[in-house]
Amino acid sequence: MATTMAPPAPTAGTTFGPKILVFSTNNISDPGIDLAGSSHLHYSPRAMTIAVPCSSGIAPEWIAYAFDQGFDGVFIASDGEECSYLTDCSERSAKLFERAQAMMAEKGYAPERLKMAAICSVCAEPFVKYMHEFEAQLRELGPVGVA
Amino acid sequence: MSERKIGVYVCQCGGNISDYVDVERVRQAVAEDPDVVVARTAMFTCSDATQDEIADDIKLDDLDGLVVASCSPKLHTFTFRGVARRAGLNPYRYTQVNLREQDSWAHTDDRLGATEKAIRLVRAGIARTRLLEPLDPTVVETVPRALVIGAGIAGLRAAIGLADIGLGVVLIEREAEVGGHVRELGTMYPHDRQGQELISELLGEVRRREGIALFTNAELVRKGGTFGNYEVDIRTRGDSNMTRRFEVGSIIVATGFDSYLPEEGEYGYGIPGVLTLPEFKKLVDASEGPLVYGDRPVRSVAYIYCVGSRQGESGPHQYCSRFCCTSAVHTDLELRAKAPKVHQYHLYRDMRTYGRYELLYNDSREKGSAYLKFAPDTPPEVQRRGDGQLEVRVHDQLASQEEVNLDVDLVVLVTGMVPRSNQELIQRLKLPVGRDGFFNEIHPKLRPVETVVDGVAICGACQFPKTAGESVASGLAAVSWSAAMLKQGRAELDPQVATVDPDLCTFCGVCMEACPYGAIGQQELGGSRQVAVIDPATCKGCGGCAPLCPEHAINVLGYTGREVEAMIESLAAGVA
Structure with missing residues (x-):
């Protein structure tokens, strides 16, 4: 997959800036996202973060609700293997991810609108x-x- | 609509926020909210003056909610909870909004975008605060005594530290002798002390202190009680097979590591003359003058690094063991001091002699040891020739991939630390174990020895591979952590834990199965209806059970479905 380090220019005639909801975790990924800011690394200000204790606690219903409310994408910055609560956090998060995508399919949201990646506490870049x-x-x- | 009286404080952070965000526009945008009765900006919300101003507003306007929009919640959550508490507002009816790390600093190139994001973030904070219920932390009394499990260098030093700070100590060691791996070490860097000598000295210090009860041949066989007052049963083997019970306020786990043992045939392991680093170190330590192995003089040694470490997808030990490069280089210098003519070849993947250990690496190279870098996909090969000589073949990455043949008398496999098998202890204490098999702290930098199990800390090499010095440092960190908690005589537990709505619960048992901490039990509710019930003193608040509940009966306080959905609505809404 091509790596895009800067957002491409919007297509002619549109100024669509996607709204992204990020779910982070208090101990692991939220400090990583903080570090991105502390390092003055830029990303879209239409990306907004809600921090929760652990990615295994993110309800698929919340993700579906975000699309209902008009978010164009949801990104789960998960604990991955560093979770201090649950040894099997990666597997649990993966199952929730699948449930969320199933829920999105029912509502007609493209599955690519949901992304998940483990973000460690220093994973700013x-x-x-x-x-x-x-x-x-x-x-x-x-x-x-919009179809 | 609920009628709340919320105070909102938008911080300029001396320009860190206000240079990139129009804070006055943010203030005006949120002041319109009917539930917001006070909305102010401040140069520094964390300053004493502004803290006092917030406290005065809380009292004067009888605020029932507080939103501070400034820096990351990692910095001042406790500060503003304190302000709320001092002014008589429940501290859990406060929300910290991250306007600096996650807004102004991340969007220094887009003032309008950053300002609109700020408005959304603060509105989400208000939306959450509107729904927050007052919570009271469970306060527990703590016993001024600690249990230290493992009397290696970290545990011994921790026990001494605890006693000196005025806490009682129960120090237990599974082996007959204290000192662990360090007892077996020869000369140690940087003070040139013998491992045995260091341990004897620490043991002397332990014995001098009346507050420390040391048991060898001893194991923890049961943990009961609750945080602050754990009951621990210690069984000793040997002449007096007996079990003693103690009450302790904290438990410090310092159970150390095992050395990696290569498989038969791994880099020739099993061939005479192919040794692990710990085996070789003993040989060097025991040697006076020229080195002899078997009855043959040793004139040349090849070290192969990363044996049993950085195994990639194939093996269980994917981590770098950190200490082994330095240990091998130090052993090179020890040998050189005793037998300067021995040729020493180091076959490495990457050298990691961090900090001052770089000096050892330089010293070794300057004195003539050769360092050859190999690639992980072309590891060195070890063979024994007919005449008994060992032959090592390696592609030297720094010399155009040239194949180098080394005839050597000894091959040293630089093996790392692996986690110890301690299933029973893990079960008894519910210790969190990471993918690498070592115990997990809450955060490596911010809370480096605490575990998510209240009152249980980890230190030394049971946490990850460490040098003796680093192990002692973490042992002392565990002492500070214990003292901060036990010297007060009381501790608070975070009340932001999972709760069950008994009206919705049908007791399917899914949540009970999902909780590794055993926080969820079963309760009969009027008549014969069974419901799940969560013990707030045992629940860690991770919320792993909540999305699994088919009835949506579980919520984590402070992160309830309604609160999160209200935040989503505010973040998605327009800012006009």
């Missing part, structure tokens, strides 16, 4: 790279709810 790639991909998909 990977996070920003994911944001740029995801934003580019969502621009191609267009606004949520």
Whole structure:
């Protein structure tokens, strides 16, 4: 997959800037996202983060609700293998991810609108790279709810 | 609509926020909310003056919710909870909004975008705060005594530290002798002390302190009680097979590591003259003058690095063991001091002699040891020739992939640390284990020795591979952590834990199965209806059970479905 380090220019005649909801975790990925800011690494200000204790606690219903409310993409910055609570956090998060995609399919949201990646507490650059790639991909998909 | 009285404080952070975000526009945008009765900006919300101002507003306007929009919640959550508490507002009716790390600093190139994001983030904070219920932390009394499990260098040093700070200590060691791996070490860097000598000295210090009860041949066989007052049963083997019970306020796990043992045939392991690093170190330590192995003089040695470490997808040990490069280089210098003429070849993947250990690496190279870099996909090959000589073949990455043949008398496999098998202890203490098999702290930098199990800390090499010095440092960190908790005589547990709505629960048992901490039990509710019930003192608040509940009966307080959905609505809404 091509790596896009800067968001591409919007297609002619549109100024669509995708809204991205990020779920982070208090101990692991949220400090990584903080570090991106502390390092003054730029990503879209339409990406907004809600921090929760652990990615295994993110309800698929919340993800579906975000699309209902007009978010164009949801990104789960998961604990991965560093979770201090649950040894099998990766597997649990993966199952929730699948459930969320099934729920999205029922509502007619493209499955690519949901992304998940483990973001460690110092993963500032990977996070920003994911944001740029995801934003580019969502621009191609267009606004949520528009066929 | 609920009628709340919320105070909102938008911080300029001395320009860190206000240079990139129009904070006055943010203030005006959120002041319109009917539930917001006070909305102010401040140069520094964390300053004493502004803290006092917030406290005055809480009292004067009888605020029942507080939103501070400033830096990351990692910095000042406890500060503003304190402000709320001092002013008589429940501290859990406060939300910290991250306007600096996750807004102004991340969007220094887009003032309008950053300002609109700020408005959404603060509105989401208000939406959450509107729904927050007051919570009270469970306060527990703590016993001024600690259990230290493992009397290696970290555990011994921790026990001494605890006693000196005025806490009682129960120090237990599974082996007959204290000192662990360090007892077996020869001369150690940087003070040139013998391992045995260091351990004897620490043991002397332990014995001098009346507050420390040391048991060898001893194991923890049961943990009961609750946080602050754990009951631990210690069984000793040998002449007096007996079990003693102690009450302790904290438990420090310092159970150390095992050395990696290569497979038969791994880099020739099993061939006479192919040794692991610990085996070779003993040989060097025991040697006076020229080195002899078997009855043959040793004139040349090849070290092969990363044996049993960085195994990639194929093996269980995917991590770098950190200490082994330095240990091998130090052994090179020890040998050189005793037998300067021995040729020493180091076959490495990457050298990791961090910090001051770089000096050892330089010293070794300057004195003539050769370092050859190999690639992981072309590892060195070890063979024994007919005449008994060992032959090592390696592609030297730094010399155009040239194949180098080394005839050597000894091959040293630089083996790392692996996690110890401690299933029973893990079960008894519910210790969190990481993918690498070592115990997991909450955060390697911010909370480096605490585990998610309240009152249980980890230190030394049971946490990850460490040098003796690093193990002692973490042991002392565990002492500080214990003292901060036990010297107060009381501790608070975070009340933001999972709860079950008994009206929705049908007791299917899914949540009970999902909780590795055993926090979820079964309760009969009026008549014969069974419901799940969560013990707030045992629940860690991870929320792993909540999305699994088919009835949506479980919520984590502070992160309930309604609160999260209200935040999503505010973040998605327009800012006009």
